[in-house]
Amino acid sequence: MFKESNVTHYFTQEMVEVAARLWARSSISLMDVRNQVFHPDKPLQKYRLPTSMFIYTQGGSASVTLNHVSYQSGRFGIFHGGKGTELSIYPIDTGLETYMVLYKAESTPFYRRDIQRLLEQVNPFIHLFGFSPENPLYYMEKFQCMHERWNAKSAIHQFYAKSILYQIAHRVYEEFDKGLVSLVEPDFVDSVKRYLDQHYMEPVSIQSIIEMLPVSRSQLVRLFKQRERKNFQEYLNERRLEAAKRHLENTNATIQEIAMGCGFGDELNMQRMFKKNVLMTPSEYRLKMMPNLDVYDIDNDYHHHYNGKGPEHLAKIQRGGELTVFGQTRSKQMILTAAMSLLLLLSACTSSTSVNNEGRANQKPIQTQQVHESTTGAENPAQTQKRVVKTIKGDVEVPASIKRVAVHTWAGDLLALGIIPAISNDAKLGAAKDALSGTQMSMFEDPEEIMAVDPDLIITRTEEQYEKLKNIATTILVPYDTSLEDRMLLFGQVFGVEDAAQKALDSFYAKVDKYVQDFKNKGIYGKTMAIVFYNDDGPFIYGDDWGFGGQILYGLLGFKLPAIIKKEIVDTGKGFRQFSWEAAPDYLKADYLEIGNGDDSLLVKASKNAIWNNVEAVKNNNLITYSKEYDRKSLYVMDKVLDFYHQQFMNLVR
Template identity: 30%
Template structure:
């Protein structure tokens, strides 16, 4: 990073809000090691005594005197103490308040200087040491004023550090984001990973991560993840007798079916057939087993390409071949038809062939005239669509469509298993006729076969693929990290199909149910009291926002109008991810808890911090829902789910009063 970039770094320090996560003072004995510690946030490491070898993502440094290091979230840190070593580590999180100038937003998203690595011996080490000692002392205090003092001292430390950095013309090194992501994938491939969670782990934007990874690795992050999973599955298939379910769980797939489906995509045959064919190959192979994965990656030439979180077929050759096949079949049918027609004309020479042709042409013209279209406005501009689409495929909005009386010809797999379906009263025959189109993006082969006259896409990146198959309307479900209210969503989808009246009729009925529900729970939340919603997620603890949230927040806040806390009102992303230690600061007088039966929740519920929450002590906590294997009606926000959510929220509130 040149001097100008260092100026950018200094400017950003004047723009960001800094949250100190931890101040650590550590002593290591000679020979002791801290290995492969992945920084959870940005960090300063300052060795004050002794010497050590320090690696920052493989970049080696020798600290024989006071030495300072900096690294960003996701960086791999290894320390080997050459003799007794003493150091301070400050973990901090920079947050850019929004709205802000676009140049600063760009820097934080694309070239975040808080991720950069640098290491140097300070020219005035005592000036930094003095501030670290004061910082540690104040960090151990509990008074709010002391916490404010911690920030003041930290900024003094940063000022002194940047001053010395500038004087010595130190050039920070941009981290190799692709390498960080690849290392993270190899360490966590058995866990649930999406592009979003990977970017979150590395504290960068999804787009920037995807571009950097593809540029460096000639591959997308999620496709690379699946290659890693496949390589490990191959090893287990060849060298163990483990069941497919056991292997699936070991390498990160939900179940044996998911593993088998993906395996066929990558290898062209089922896991069982692969195992039978190659079970003893490893005994005779020339490559050592440690190189097996590399060989598999090089020889594998899958017909699938991954975009961000999801699988995608390559859309050129495959679709072209499909279309040629369809054309060939149609041509064959036409030839047979003409042959039959010709035979018929020979048998009946008095038939007026010219008259028949005229009638056929007239019929075609009449049919063409009956195909009516209309224009709908979308975020991608005005789109001409059929006035009354008959064959709709959609990657989202399943419940919305059914409530409007529209039965799609195909939807994503997960939508066919949404929790509200079993409680909706819909006939099984309705569900039986809907094609499973896989995950994002929907399977293009199946889409082509279904010949939809309208495709609804909720993800912008998939539009180009869908448009090659049929008329596509872009209707985003998520907008950044927040989501439009479910009623707004319902109105948007109804406008596409000209079903506004049907939508308003349901909305009126639902609002009456909400009014009745308010009467039932009147008095439980007293005047002046506030309500919070906590979600125990698989990868963290979340507090949901008053607007733009999910998991029942719209029912609790927008529909029932239960009063949110100030913190919930100020969240711009639909949620805030918090640590257990600061959770009480976000909680109101009454607390709804989503996912209390999910993995990891028990530890939180049994913690002293949780048990000390005033709402917990007063019994004003209401448990509902699950985002784990027992996914329920709070996962979606369609009309069917909203009706079920309303009933559930009322029940848990009333049950809490008994």
């Protein structure tokens, strides 16, 4: 899977201008023109485009998918994809006629720097888009004529067919330029559902699905919940349960084989899912749905108990089930009789001891014995019951009742669930210090310091911490790059509060949606943002996931990285870089800048720098600050960071 960065939802006049220049200056080869009809029972699935392609559809509604992004088209639609794009066409109610125009933009010669610079801004030959044309009959005639001329096979006809390609491209971008196009909005919910339906048997990361779509996490979560009335994980679990039921009903596969084949990972996880959702174990479900299983009520009616050869109609379970009815009652009677005999014998021994003790019953030993029997025979479920959760280290058994937690980095996630850790490195974090006032501070460097708290559970961030602390108590490793949703769902399972975890996420993303709408209303949304740490020798520039609020600004609030920062910092995996002040202006070309550590000291220093003062965002006073008080990406802290940023931006635009 990959993140599709070329999906286009709108075209600005600047984009249209650059695209037109490239079409005029580039060398284009027409490769093929095809006409084909697809039907609901015979769709086109996962066709990898060998070249760039225009697709024209007519005759009925359809779902057209380009690289996992679904578009719902009406009677007419025009779509475009670049080489390597995965195309699927699903007619909805009737046959769908399509025209496919395959063309190739030749590689740009090294000496054509003008074209190369334009391609770095906009590459129209790889854009993914779909729209309903203003005049579908115009396109119908053009595509039909192109198909006829191309398949005439003569050079003069194929030359004319190529000229029609330019006419179509010109008409498309002319409509974009005039704003006459009704772009087909991608159906991201359908994209996610199709992917989960096809890959439920694999280990599926919700984060990886979100990353392959050009839509924010909060928007996708909200759209999916509104349409399906369930979240991603619940939908995935349903697909897996449906598949498991089919295998239990129709195959002789073992529970373990079905669990592995349906994406549960192991038999224990499948057992847990069945008990929670089907209210029975997989084996019980198989017995219930088993065909040809005779059922005989226990009654006093006369039956043919013997057929001359032996007992008839004994209730036996077929397919090697776990329960065996025949002989079960008699075995239980024998066991019960033996148990009663042993109990009477023990009772007699106890009475004998009391009599030999001059008739004085020793009440205290008997009372202790009763307590001991209660403890060993029916232990407190909260002490003995465990939950099994899947982690990066495999399945981990955690206590059902967790009272003392040692957590590094993720204390804010636990606070969002109403859980206050006993010890954490976040205890003095400004944004959470009041909520963590009763939490002991520790940097998790001394194992004895953690051991002294006697934790029921330890949550670490690094492999080194995990190896150092895993022998003290049950330990879970949650790496720093684990997504917010994956973390919260994991902690929900660990502490048995899955519903609370989902509600906390829903509440958080609802706030994100509200603030995003505020930014759109004020014209802030979608603007470029650079994160800067001032230094006299040259500024440090940060990427989108290296702290300093990047996860919030870029990942949730819709700000964009300047292209040069994305190319030289994010795409290279460096996270951040320091630049000389001479080179800095190229990296500070952004609508907004974030600077500092939450006070004015760095701003005061920067104000004395002539280069800094000449930066456009600085001249426009489009500056916000960052505070170390929010230096975590846990849910509790991120919720406060949202408020912190929202207030600053609202102050800028008043």
